[in-house]
Amino acid sequence: MDGIDHLADERNKAQFDVDAMKIVWAGSRHAFEVSDRISKLVAADPGFRKDNRPMLGRNELFKNTLRKAAYAWKRIIELHLSEEEAAKLRFYVDEPAYTDLHWGMFVPAIKGQGTEEQQQKWLPLAYKMQIIGCYGQTELGHGSNVQGLETTATFDPQTDEFVIHSPTLTSSKWWPGGLGKVSTHGVIYARLITDGRDHGVHGFIVQLRSLEDHSPLPGITVGDIGMKFGNGAYNTMDNGVLRFDHVRIPRDQMLMRVSQVTREGKYMQSDVPRQLVYGTMVYVRQTIVADASCALSRAVCIATRYSAVRRQFGSQDGGPESQVIDYKTQQNRLFPLLASAYAFRFVGEWLKWLYTDVTQRLQTNDFSTLPEAHACTAGLKSVTTTATADGIEECRKLCGGHGYLCTSGLPELFAVYVPACTYEGDNIVLLLQVARFLMKTVSQLGSGKKPVGTTSYMGQIEHLMQCRSNVQRAEDWLKPSAILEAFESRAARMSVACAQNLTKFTNPEEGFAELSADLVEAAVAHCQLIIVSKFIEKLLQDIPGKGVREQLEALCNIYALFLLHKHQGDFLSTGCITAKQASLANDQLRSLYSQVRPNAIALVDAFNYTDHFLGSILGCYDGNVYPKLYEAAWKDPLNDSVVPEGYHEYIRPLLKQNLRTARL
Numbered sequence: 110m111d112g113i114d115h116l117a118d119e120r121n122k123a124q125f126d127v128d129a130m131k132i133v134w135a136g137s138r139h140a141f142e143v144s145d146r147i148s149k150l151v152a153a154d155p156g157f158r159k160d161n162r163p164m165l166g167r168n169e170l171f172k173n174t175l176r177k178a179a180y181a182w183k184r185i186i187e188l189h190l191s192e193e194e195a196a197k198l199r200f201y202v203d204e205p206a207y208t209d210l211h212w213g214m215f216v217p218a219i220k221g222q223g224t225e226e227q228q229q230k231w232l233p234l235a236y237k238m239q240i241i242g243c244y245g246q247t248e249l250g251h252g253s254n255v256q257g258l259e260t261t262a263t264f265d266p267q268t269d270e271f272v273i274h275s276p277t278l279t280s281s282k283w284w285p286g287g288l289g290k291v292s293t294h295g296v297i298y299a300r301l302i303t304d305g306r307d308h309g310v311h312g313f314i315v316q317l318r319s320l321e322d323h324s325p326l327p328g329i330t331v332g333d334i335g336m337k338f339g340n341g342a343y344n345t346m347d348n349g350v351l352r353f354d355h356v357r358i359p360r361d362q363m364l365m366r367v368s369q370v371t372r373e374g375k376y377m378q379s380d381v382p383r384q385l386v387y388g389t390m391v392y393v394r395q396t397i398v399a400d401a402s403c404a405l406s407r408a409v410c411i412a413t414r415y416s417a418v419r420r421q422f423g424s425q426d427g428g429p430e431s432q433v434i435d436y437k438t439q440q441n442r443l444f445p446l447l448a449s450a451y452a453f454r455f456v457g458e459w460l461k462w463l464y465t466d467v468t469q470r471l472q473t474n475d476f477s478t479l480p481e482a483h484a485c486t487a488g489l490k491s492v493t494t495t496a497t498a499d500g501i502e503e504c505r506k507l508c509g510g511h512g513y514l515c516t517s518g519l520p521e522l523f524a525v526y527v528p529a530c531t532y533e534g535d536n537i538v539l540l541l542q543v544a545r546f547l548m549k550t551v552s553q554l555g556s557g558k559k560p561v562g563t564t565s566y567m568g569q570i571e572h573l574m575q576c577r578s579n580v581q582r583a584e585d586w587l588k589p590s591a592i593l594e595a596f597e598s599r600a601a602r603m604s605v606a607c608a609q610n611l612t613k614f615t616n617p618e619e620g621f622a623e624l625s626a627d628l629v630e631a632a633v634a635h636c637q638l639i640i641v642s643k644f645i646e647k648l649l650q651d652i653p654g655k656g657v658r659e660q661l662e663a664l665c666n667i668y669a670l671f672l673l674h675k676h677q678g679d680f681l682s683t684g685c686i687t688a689k690q691a692s693l694a695n696d697q698l699r700s701l702y703s704q705v706r707p708n709a710i711a712l713v714d715a716f717n718y719t720d721h722f723l724g725s726i727l728g729c730y731d732g733n734v735y736p737k738l739y740e741a742a743w744k745d746p747l748n749d750s751v752v753p754e755g756y757h758e759y760i761r762p763l764l765k766q767n768l769r770t771a772r773l
């Protein structure tokens with residue numbers, strides 16, 4: 110606006126090489142270059158404008174999303190973008206749309222659960238978007254309990270078809286994104302019935318709409334489920350309702366990698382575990398962890414830049430007031446979120462590796478790491494999305510009153526992000542899955558079976574059950590070994606305590622239900638240990654760039670010590686640390702905040718977000734907040750006229766009446 114960088118002084122304070130940090134954040138030089146190029150391309154294109162979203166009504170908003178999705182596809186084709194570049198373009202367009210489900214769930218479901226033949230038939234059509242697909246699992250009556258789904262797929266041997274049917278109101282598909290108005294096809298989950306026998310839930314490719322005129326096919330009732338939380342926000346998505354009235358599909362449209370139905374109607378299961386039917390959810394949960402770091406870093410970038418711009422109190426001799434970022438309370442709320450964004454980035458990278466590894470093993474029929482992959486994706490999805498949703502709201506509060514304005518970008522970010530705590534598995538339901546995995550691990554400890562992977566720490570259970578932290582000075586908390594021992598012993602002791610309490614119940618399922626709140630806490634402790642340990646492992650790698658390692662070490666310590674402080678009840682009650690050691694951790698945390706303070710702006714610059722992507726006046730790169738806020742206010746439709754519409758109808762009569770009353 111005035112061409113001045115109002116945050117230049119802050120940028121000059123940085124003690125590390127920001128460009129090198131950008132590469133660490135992106136994951137590689139290649140990833141950085143792709144991301145940088147595509148984000149700038151999107152930002153410069155008026156076709157991807159998004160600042161008017163909160164003002165649009167539902168129909169206008171939705172049509173605008175359709176236009177953008179079609180335009181994005183046109184640009185992808187014109188520019189010959191690779192799959193990686195196209196995914197980045199959709200990411201930076203930053204508008205939830207049916208394409209998320211098409212590329213994010215429909216295609217992966219066919220890839221993961223379809224046979225080679227099925228993949229060859231359906232994937233080319235999906236890749237060219239000649240068909241558009243959704244993921245139709247959840248129903249009005251059941252979401253978390255997948256085994257409770259009611260939709261049926263009954264095999265008819267006479268015609269070699271499945272009959273897909275919604276027998277009750279509660280069996281209506283409800284929620285699938287892209288279903289409401291766009292999808293031509295869906296991977297639909299239904300109970301497979303052959304010869305009167307129910308074989309449980311399986312996936313089927315079902316055509317929903319005509320490829321000629323988009324009308325629903327016979328027997329199909331489909332529509333949108335209605336407005337969701339927040340103006341604009343996730344209402345760009347057509348989450349849908351769907352009912353089937355005896356809809357017939359050919360037999361070869363059952364996804365048959367896990368199990369098959371023969372021409373004669375015989376149900377056959379391959380060696381592949383039935384849980385692979387849930388494989389698409391594992392895949393998406395893994396991507397959601399990486400997305401958590403994006404959403405949180407975005408909110409933190411806004412709150413950090415604005416905290417450096419905003420001044421309140423503390424003026425000396427008529428000089429400027431204090432920047433609010435210098436208040437320790439602000440740092441204590443903001444810097445752990447900054448550290449969490451980095452922590453989630455690195456654990457997301459690791460989880461991607463774990464997922465790729467398990468996928469390769471599955472291809473050779475090695476299913477041994479599937480339970481761990483399920484527990485890690487479920488647990489980390491839960492812990493990172495909860496922290497991110499809470500963190501975005503905290504960032505809004507960190508921006509004071511202006512954070513509540515839509516132009517801060519934070520209300521929309523929160524509204525779009527918060528359902529991540531629910532979709533792809535309710536966070537509590539997922540933590541209970543982790544707890545089951547942990548209880549199984551503990552119960553096998555005496556059997557000679559060595560715990561592996563993320564539970565390998567349980568292999569030293571005797572030590573972890575009785576060790577005492579040897580931290581004596583605040584600086585001792587900077588040793589990775591001190592942090593790891595505290596987190597491992599806390600997690601191990603909480604799991605073992607649950608396991609011991611479970612033995613008091615004759616019926617294990619009753620015990621599990623009764624102790625579920627404690628089990629969830631044990632699962633959280635285990636997941637936080639994974640995040641801390643993956644951050645520490647990241648620091649063992651070669652990290653080029655002046656001062657980059659030092660900044661990451663400080664952030665890693667902030668993340669760990671902040672958690673230790675927040676959950677000190679766990680650490681103290683399990684006897685892993687003393688009250689004195691907890692207090693030393695807090696002293697160390699304060700001193701780490703001072704270390705990070707001069708680098709804070711550079712640490713958020715390293716995310717390399719364009720102003721277009723951030724979509725926030727408070728977070729704009731040049732920090733020129735006030736003129737931009739002032740100017741934006743005048744662009745609000747309410748300011749189109751000086752005297753508002755409705756004055757003559759509703760304000761003037763009131764004022765006149767008050768005048769008469771006053772004269773009386």
Ligand SMILES: CC/C=C\C/C=C\C/C=C\C/C=C\C/C=C\C/C=C\C=C\C(=O)SCCNC(=O)CCNC(=O)[C@H](O)C(C)(C)COP(=O)(O)OP(=O)(O)OC[C@H]1O[C@@H](n2cnc3c(N)ncnc32)[C@H](O)[C@@H]1OP(=O)(O)O
Pocket residue numbers: 203204205209210213244246247252253254255256286342384385387388390391393397400401404479480483521522525526529531532533534535538539542545
């Ligand atoms: C405007 C823009 C501005 C800003 C944008 C900013 C940010 C945006 C950021 C992010 C957006 C990112 C992404 C968006 C993506 C998605 C959103 C859209 C779509 C959402 C889609 C969905 O929600 S799809 C539906 C998902 N549904 C669920 O997740 C259901 C959850 N329930 C279950 O998974 C299961 O029912 C259960 C696991 C809870 C229980 O299953 P059940 O069969 O009953 O199992 P159990 O008896 O408990 O267990 C049996 C054994 O099976 C093992 N198991 C269970 N699940 C799995 C699995 N998945 N894999 C492997 N193994 C599994 C379990 O451990 C048991 O094992 P045992 O050894 O103990 O027998």
Ligand SMILES: Cc1cc2nc3c(=O)[nH]c(=O)nc-3n(C[C@H](O)[C@H](O)[C@H](O)COP(=O)(O)OP(=O)(O)OC[C@H]3O[C@@H](n4cnc5c(N)ncnc54)[C@H](O)[C@@H]3O)c2cc1C
Pocket residue numbers: 210244245246247250251252253254283284285286343348528531532533534535536537538541
């Ligand atoms: C924005 C959005 C997009 C979505 N997109 C899709 C999609 O594309 N495709 C699709 O199929 N689905 C989709 N869903 C549905 C989503 O996956 C489900 O809403 C989710 O799995 C949670 O299930 P539920 O709604 O049945 O919650 P419920 O299970 O009914 O949860 C209600 C409460 O009960 C608690 N609870 C449930 N079971 C237990 C238990 N065993 N122990 C303790 N507490 C429990 C939960 O913690 C929660 O507090 C979407 C949902 C949203 C919000």
